[in-house]
Amino acid sequence: MKASQFLISTLRDAPADAEVVSHKLMMRAGFIKKLGAGVYTYMPMGLRVIRKVEAIVREEMNRAGAIECTMPVVQPGDLWRETGRFDKMGEELLRFKDRHDNDFVIQPTSEEVVTDIARQDFRSYKQLPKNLYQIQTKFRDERRPRFGLMRGREFIMKDAYSFDKDADGAKASYQNMAQAYRRIFDRFGLNYRAVAADSGAIGGDLSEEFQVIAATGEDAIVYCPESDYAANIEKAEALAPTQARPAASQPMQVTPTPGKSTCADVAELLNVPLQSTVKSLVLATDVLDEAGAVKGSEVWLLLVRGDHDMNEVKVGKVPGLNQGFRFATEEEIVDHFGTRPGYLGPINTRKPVRLVVDRDVAVMADWICGANEVDAHITGVNWGRDLPEPEVVADIRNIVEGDLSPCGKGKLAIERGIEIGHVFYLGTKYSKAMNATFLDVNGKTQFFEMGCYGIGVTRLPAAAIEQNHDERGMIWPESIAPFTVVICPIGMDRSEAVKAEATKLYETLLAAGVDVILDDRGERPGVMFADWELIGVPHRVVLSDRGIQAGECEYQFRRDAEAQKLPLAGMDAWLLEKLGR
Amino acid sequence: MKASQFLISTLRDAPADAEVVSHKLMMRAGFIKKLGAGVYTYMPMGLRVIRKVEAIVREEMNRAGAIECTMPVVQPGDLWRETGRFDKMGEELLRFKDRHDNDFVIQPTSEEVVTDIARQDFRSYKQLPKNLYQIQTKFRDERRPRFGLMRGREFIMKDAYSFDKDADGAKASYQNMAQAYRRIFDRFGLNYRAVAADSGAIGGDLSEEFQVIAATGEDAIVYCPESDYAANIEKAEALAPTQARPAASQPMQVTPTPGKSTCADVAELLNVPLQSTVKSLVLATDVLDEAGAVKGSEVWLLLVRGDHDMNEVKVGKVPGLNQGFRFATEEEIVDHFGTRPGYLGPINTRKPVRLVVDRDVAVMADWICGANEVDAHITGVNWGRDLPEPEVVADIRNIVEGDLSPCGKGKLAIERGIEIGHVFYLGTKYSKAMNATFLDVNGKTQFFEMGCYGIGVTRLPAAAIEQNHDERGMIWPESIAPFTVVICPIGMDRSEAVKAEATKLYETLLAAGVDVILDDRGERPGVMFADWELIGVPHRVVLSDRGIQAGECEYQFRRDAEAQKLPLAGMDAWLLEKLGR
Structure with missing residues (x-):
């Protein structure tokens, strides 16, 4: 490609509404153009990256035996009513x-x-397994679209769906996809982790997210540096404490803590470690009458250690809370505790509440909690003495850095990630809802066992940039760079020698199948260099009159700080070898 | 590809709502699946054809210097208000x-x-010309979607838009696209015609349609077998008659024609050629007051020869009718002619009407028209004697087979076509409406000169089938066939020899880059053959135990009536040569 025949449209400044670096750089480098909130045109430079992502995804999906089709963007509401999603899904x-x-x-x-x-085409078990996928435009009407392609409304997703004759088959299909995803993400050349994810209402452990590691990621990823254990924070288990509960050593007493409504404030005031405080969280579940109408509510008190945070996904698995819960209203809190949030605790509640205690809290002695009166906490609280031994003890907290890993091999670390893929075992959730069956080997109708597998095709370039950039711009891995090599001839319009050498190198690389662009726009060197560093092309060759006279050219790898001078003769062979051609 | 790993889903019968052969065959062969009215899933077999169409389009668009991008499917209404199309476009x-x-x-x-x-990115004339294109999902909410992919609601279109600094540049861009379209349609291997089309309100001659010739086509195409003249029927000019008007030889008289309200009936009753009758068509234009409200109407009488049909596009160019017209209401007709349609004519109207006379009518003598009274016509009518010489004479009729060609080289023929591409010079229509300007060489702002260029990517396979099929199924040209070669091994599961030979041939062809499918489903020969003839794969090789023992295999080209026996040894080389590899 010659730059003069392409569309290069860089900006000095990013628009004010671009908050994250990938959004800023994509706008500045002319990869995307905003049309409306969360709706972007993929401009020629950006589309090249998307097409390379698509090609890798398609190749590996085909290799894994999945079959491509294209389902309509516009779909009849009646079909969505069969699974209830037409009404149940939110405004997205x-x-x-x-x-x-x-x-x-x-x-x-x-x-x-x-x-x-x-249900129309797979009539017999002999036709199974099958895996159908598409790479297609999707739309989610996000309330607050932002971060460019990271959380847009219109986007491209690869979505695959497997159909098997039984759960074992479905799990094999799932593992096949999980492997294909590893091959795909390996080829992207990004630092990523496959992390165990919560599989929601379906149960089982068969759900993994593929996370591109980036400090700006929205998701927290828990991993063990000593093993391959990794999970997202919703899923990562906090091991049961191994230590026994110490004996009680303090009397229980009410202590004034005026204006100190958080554990941190109380610990500071009392000059004790945060770990000796206990946080009270109040949830509620609705009680329904026989007709399904709300006739009342039940109030729950959850206790986690002062330095821990509640994990809503784990809470959602506690019996009694697993049919849905909400935070209690202030009215419910005052009614049950006799005071407002900030000074709540399990002792002396006005009305009985259902108690759920984190495993780490269950082994604490001499702990501190709210006194259920304003500006007061209780210190020296002990299980079995000041209140009954806890009945419901569960893992209901988020992992923190330094917790022991469930793999038993080390301490957990936490990093940030951007989810760009998800594999999911669905079971018969959709096939039952839609009465989708096949005839098994005995001629009996059976529901399909399904899995679904997504990759955010247009989100991936954004994640790649979040992970790989510097103050000059993007830094693309070779496999998905918009161009692999850029040739920058200085003064091509004035110098026949520069023009001849640049054209020769360009044509040699092109003939060898290299994705090369020749910058023949006639821009000044500073503009040219800034543009290509912003765009992040991995390999740059600079040709100039002076260099040619000295038999030299300049080569710079995008990650290198400095260019190196190389002999002009044999530069083509040197580059091809570097590119592995 | 092995058939067992692909999705082959053929049906014996087409669904009842499939009216045309392409729709029937695509449904039967499992190329598409209906999801709702005019909304189809492109199933794996159909998608292969679509992807090949896309690849050819993309390659030739790139070769022509167009640059690919992807614009959003969902677009803000406010942008569409700038051109007025948000309100002006119909329910589509x-x-x-x-x-x-x-x-x-x-x-x-x-x-x-x-x-x-x-208007954001092309700021200077130095950046022009530019041509941006996309291959993307489109949606038109057709009132009556039908014929499968021929007139669906959701479809894939390649749409390109050129931007130039002046009209000469825009015309060059247009010609460049018209040439690229010829290369594209040549590569599809279809019988097509590029025909001059009417360019509507823009004016000028720069609009061409690309029509795939098929007896079932919705469009009528006029062409000269002696030259390359071709136009759609809206556009094709009826040459001015070369003969002089004969002298009047009959008296004018009213003749009873009870119940004979059409020219054909009258000609038959009076035993005269249809060519001596004149058809009356009554149109109306609204007269507006200063505020733009309708304050009345003007009634027009158009006369064409009895064997001719009115051409609405040509009528729309007659001064006075070029701002829009409609058919007159029955009330307007009775008010102006004193009678109802069927017996109308230019003589003795109750009120004055504006007369527009086709060029062929202007040279008639002794003609027959309605008498403006029920059950009566007038014969022997002559211009200048019975009514004034016509003032407004124009080409307002459709071409008929046998008319002289405007190229001067022969007589016109008419065939049917399916429009699958359109190139169009737009001028400044959109750039002016949206105030889209650049700075010219003198630093002055100028409106872009534009062109637009479409190809119906998902309609094309339907058109290809309409043109190429037989009673057994589809017949694909090699360039867009779902597979180029199918290998049908008979009894592959029972015979090691068949399995070995089939696998060897399959792998040789695959390695040579041939798009080959091995039918390893284990179906009976009859089912296999019927499936692949329905699917229309161009080349079929059949391997059987008996054949292998005789050192033979069977080869059949899809268009051939019979298979031929060929030596098994060297079959791979023979096929590769046939495929031009």
Whole structure:
């Protein structure tokens, strides 16, 4: 490609609404152009990256035996009613009516459509397993779209769906996809982790996220540096404490803590470690009558150590809370505790509450909690003496840095990640809802066992930039760079020698199948260099009259601080070898 | 590809709602699956064809210097308001509101978005010309979607938009695209014609349609077998008659024609050629007051020869009718002619009407028209004697087979076609509406000169089938066939020899880059053959135990009536040579 025949449109400054570095750099480098909130045109330079991502995904999905199709962007609402998602999904699901007043949605995913295909086309177990995928435009009407392609409304996703005749088959299909994802993300050349993820209501352990590691990531990833254990923070288990509970050594007493409503403030005031305080969190569950109407509520008190945070996913697995819960209203709190949040605790509540105690709290002695009166806490609290031994003890907290790893091999560390892939064992959730069956070997109808597998195709370039950039711009791994090599001839319009050498090198690389761009725009060297550093092309060759006279050219790898002078003769062979051609 | 790892899903019968052969065959062969009215999933077999179409389009667009981008499917209504299309376009434009109550549309084309890009990014004449294209999902909410991919609601279109600094440049860009389209359609291997098309309100001659010739086509194409003249029927000019008007030889008289309200009936009753009758068509134009409200109407009488049909596009160019016209209401007709349609004519109208006379009618003598009274016509009518010489004479009729060609080289023929591409010079229509300007060589702002260029990517396979099929199924040209070669081994599961030979041939072809499928499903020969003839793969090789023992295999080209026996040894080389490898 010659730059004069391409569209290069760089900006000195990013627009004010670009908050994260990938969004800023993509806007500045002309990779994307904003059309509306969360809706972007993929400009030629950005599209090149997206197409390379797509090609790698497609190649590895095909290699893994998945079959490509394309499902409609616009899908009938009636199909979505079969699974209940038409009504149950929130406002993210964009619904509209066509000219004949029929309901439609714009696909955020395609479980309904693909299950509809399966129930029509996969009639016998002999046709299974099958895995259908598409790389297609999706739409989610995010309340607050932001961060450019990171959380847009319209985006491209690769979504795959596997159909198996039984759970074992489905798990094998799942593992096949998980392996394919590793191959895909390896080829992207990014630092990523496959982390265990919570599989929600389905149960089981078969859900993994693929996270690109980046300090700016929205997700917290827990991992063990000594093993391959990794999980997202929702999922990562806090091991049961191994130490026994110490004996009580302090009397229980109420202590004034005026204005100190957080554990940190109380610990500071009393000059004790944060670890000796206990945090009270109040949840509620609705009690329904036989007709399903809310007739009242039950109030729950959850206790976690002062330096820990509650994990809502884990809480959602506690019996009694696993059908849905909410934070208690202030009215419910005052009604049950006799005071407002900030000074709550399990002792002397006004009305009985249901207690759930984190495993770390259950082994504490002489702890501190709210006194259920304003500006007061209780110190020296002990289980079995000041209040009954806890009945419901569970892992309900987030991991913190330094916790022991469930793998038994070390202490956990935490880093930030950007989710760009997810593999998920679905079981029969959709096939049952849509009555999607096949005939098994005995001629009996069975529900398909399903899995679903997503990759955020347009989010991936953003994640790559969050992980790989410097003050000059983006730094692309070779496999998904918009161009692999850029040739920058200085004064090409004035010097026949520069023009001839640049053209020769360009044509040699092109003929060898290298994705090379020749910057023949006639820009000044400073502009040229700044543009290509911003765009992040991995290899740059600079040709100039002076260099040619000295038999030299300049080469710079995008990650290097300095350019190196190399002999002009044989530069083509040197580069091809470097590129592994 | 091995068939067992692919999705082959053929049906014996097409669904009842499939009216045309391409729709029937695509449904039967499992190329598409209906999800809703005019909304289809592109199943794996169909998607292969679409991807090959896309690849050819992309390659030739790139070769022609166009630059690929991807514009959003969901576009803000406000941008569409700038050109007025948000309100002016009919119900085909799907409009909806997002969760924040903002207006959006789903793109039917992308003139607004691309013009918005140009006005931001193309600031100087030095950046021009530029041509941006995308291959992307489109949506048109057709009132009556039908014929499968021929007239769907969701479809894939390649749309390109050129930006030039002046009209000469725009015309060169247009010609460049017209040439690229010829290369594209040549590569598809279809019988097509590039035909001159009407360019509507823009004027000028720069609009061509690319029509795939098929008896089932919706469009009529006029062409000269002696030259390369071709035009769609809206556009094709009827030459001015060369003969002089004969002298009047009959008296004018009213003749009873009870119940004979058409020219054909009258000609039959009076035993005269249809060519001596004249057809009366009554149009109306609204007369507006200063505020733009309708304050009345003007009635027009158009006369064409009895064997001719009115051409609405040509009528729309007659001064006075070029701002829009409609058919007159029955009330307007009775008010002006004193009778109802069927017996109308230019003589003895009740009120004056504005007369427009086709060029062929202007040279008629002794003609027959309605008498403006029920059940009566007038014969022997002559210009200048019975009514004034016509003032407004124009070409307002459709060409008929046998008319002289405007090229001067022969007589015109008519065939049917399916429009699959359109190139169009737009001028400054969109750039002016959206105030899209650049700085010219003198530093003055100028509006972009634009062109737009479409190819119906998902319609093309349907058109290819309409043109190429037989009673057994589809017949694909090699360049866009879902597979180029199919190997059908008979009894592969029972015979090691068949399995070994089939696998060897498959792997040799695969290694040579041939798009080959090995049918290892274990189906009976009859089922296998019927499937692949339905799917229309161009080359089929059959291997059997008996054949292998005789050192033979069977080869059949899809268009051939019979298979031929060929030596098994060297079959791979023979096939590769046939495929030009």
